[in-house]
Each structure stands twice: as C-alpha cells, then as structure tokens.
Amino acid sequence: MNAIKKIFKGIAYILLIPFLYIFISLILSWISVDRIDPSPKVHQPIYLTTNGIHLNIVLHKKHLNSTLRSGLKLDQGDQYLSFGWGDENFYLNTPQWSDLTLGNAFNALFLKSKTLMHVTRYQNKQNDWVRVEVSQAELQKLNDYILNTFTKDINNHLIRLKHQGYTSRDDFYKAKGSYSLFKTCNTWVNTGFKKSGLKSCLWTPFDFGLLDKYE
Template sequence: MRIGKRIIKWFLYFLLIHITYILVSLILSSITVDKIVTNESSEKLIYLSTNGVHLDLILPIENVDSFVLSGLKYKKNEKYLSFGWGDENFYINTPTWDDLTFKNAFSAVFLKSSTLIHITRYKHKYSDWVAIKVNESELKKLNNYLFNTFKTDKNRKKIILENKGYSSTDDFYKSKGSYSAFKTCNTWVNTGFKKSGLKSALWTPFDFGLINKYK
C-alpha cells in the first residue's frame, strides 16, 4: 500500500513539474523584449521559418559575414543559408518526426549532450518564411552570434560532420553548448535576436514565442 502511495506521489510531482514548466514558458514567451531603437535604417532582410516545432534563422548569403561563411559548404547558385541549433543525437537520429523515440527525446531534454548547427542551403526564398528587416548593426551582432556558436578545431576551422546531412543541400557542424529543456533550439534563435537588439521574447522554448511577434 505504501509503495502504491509513493508511486502516485512521485507521479503527481512529475506532472506538477511539467505543468509548471509549460505555464512559466507560456508566460515568459508572451512577454516581449522590444527592439532597441537606433537612428539606423533597417534595409537588410533576414527570415524565420518553422516546421511547427523547430525554428530556423535564414539569411541571404550576401548578408552573411565572411568569417561566418568561412569553412561552410555552399554553391554559387545557392542564395540563402538556414541556421538551426540542437542536440546532436536528436538531429542525427531523428531526421523526421516518424523517427522520434522516447529515448532520443528524453536524452535531448534531460541529459547533457553535444550539439550541432544544422545548415540548409536554398536557391530561392519560400513563401512561408517570415521576413524581418534589420539594420547593419543588428546584422553584425547576429553574425557574431552565429560565428561564436560554432565549435572549431585547433586551427580555428569549423568542424563538419561529413555525409551526415539529410540531403545534398544540408550539413551539420559541431557547435558549442548543451541542449536542455531550458536551452532549446528555439531558445537559441530567440537569444540571438535578443543579443542583436531585435524584438524577442523574454525567454521561450517554443517556436511561436518568437515567430508570432513578427507576424
């Protein structure tokens, strides 16, 4: 009888933690950190895209600084680069949602693990991308944020995972940081916006926490 009560007790604790996490996440996602106002004109474009869960940051290649481009694979006819960040095991072993397993999800959220930057190359813009105007200073800060996320080797070169992309137009690169319930793929994008002086959420683990502020 005591064992049964303990199981119920721990189950309720577990449920309470998850409910609290979701409620706090929704509250903080709804709080907007306003764009830092400057006298600079916002004439450059960047984009956000989502698959319904995961945010990617997309930049026209001409808006990507040379130090970010250095060491990245891309072709002359490719015009846009999409940057995503996440748990290495989850990225590599979950190419589609049909491949999602409880073990991979649990490992990504609760266990300390290595991370990757996922870069996808596009020849043209897609209609479902959300366009955002930025100025030169914001773009420079965003490029610095991207650059500082890459892990490099002893020669300061970006580390690509050869032949691990999902297709011929994407690749994975080693990244700094560890994924968790408090630092998700969407938190990474939101932090980049915040550090660049762009409108962002106070904190959000969800894709809608940031992208809805630009729709």
C-alpha cells in the same frame, strides 16, 4: 492507506512538473523584450522559418560576414542559408518525427550532450518564411552570434560532418553548448535575436513564441 496516498501524491507531483513547465514557458514567451533601438535605420531583411517545432534563422549569403561565409560549404546558385542549433544525437538519429524515440528525447532534454549547427542551403526565398527587417548593426551582431556558436578546429576552421546531411542541400557542423530542457533549438534563436538587439521573448522553448512577435 497512508502508503497509497503517498504514492498518489508523488505521482501527482511528477505530473505537475510538465504542466508547470508549459505554463511558465507560455507566460515567458508572451512577455516581449523590446528592440534596443526602437527606430533603427533598417536596411536588410532576414527571415525566420520553422518545420512546425524547430525554428531557424535565414540569411542571404551576401549578408553573411566574410569569416562565416568562407567557412561554410556553398554550391553554385546557393543564395540563402538557414541556421539551426540542436542536440547532435537528436539531429542525426531523428531525421523525421516518426523516428523519435523516448530515449532520444530524454537524452536531449535531460542529459549533457554534444550539439550541432544545421545549415540548409536554398537557391530561392521560400513563401512561408517570416521576414524581419534589421539594421546593419543588428545584422553584424546576429552574424557574430551565429559564428560564435560553431566549434572551430586548431586552424580556426568550422568543422563540417561529412556525408551527414539529410539531403544534398544541408550540412551539419560541430557546435558549442549543450541542449537541455531550458536551452532548446528555439531558445537559441530567441537568444540570438535578444543579443542582436531585436524584439524577442523574455524566454521561450517554442517556435511560435518568437514567430508571433513578427507575423
């Protein structure tokens, strides 16, 4: 009987871990980090967009600094670019949520892995984007944060994966960092806002954590 009790206790502890993770994540998502400059001279709009789980930052191409803009693939008519960061294997092998496997999810969350920047190009602003007003100084810091996430080659060029986008409107680029349970695609966006001096969550692995601050 003691052995059976130990087994059930061990199972209970294992099941408790994801509940604690979600509970703590929700609390930290709810806690706000205030904007560094409470009354900035706001000049430019940026946007947040999500597919329901994965959050992205959207900038108009004229708001990209010259180094970042020159390193990206741009087609005639492209006006807006969204930036997302995530696990390489997950990005390339899980284009739809129906393609998700337990192995891909486990590797992304728990094992050290390579990462990619996912850049999608738009010709027009989308109605479901969430608008965020920023100052020129905040915009520059956000540009620097995005640019510094890209891996560069020996000539300081961004490294684009050829023929790897989901459609003709998006591309993948090599990125820095390793995805984990504590550093997700959404924590990357939230950290970018925090480092840029914008209102953000204390920490969040969810897309709604940051969206709720601006909707």
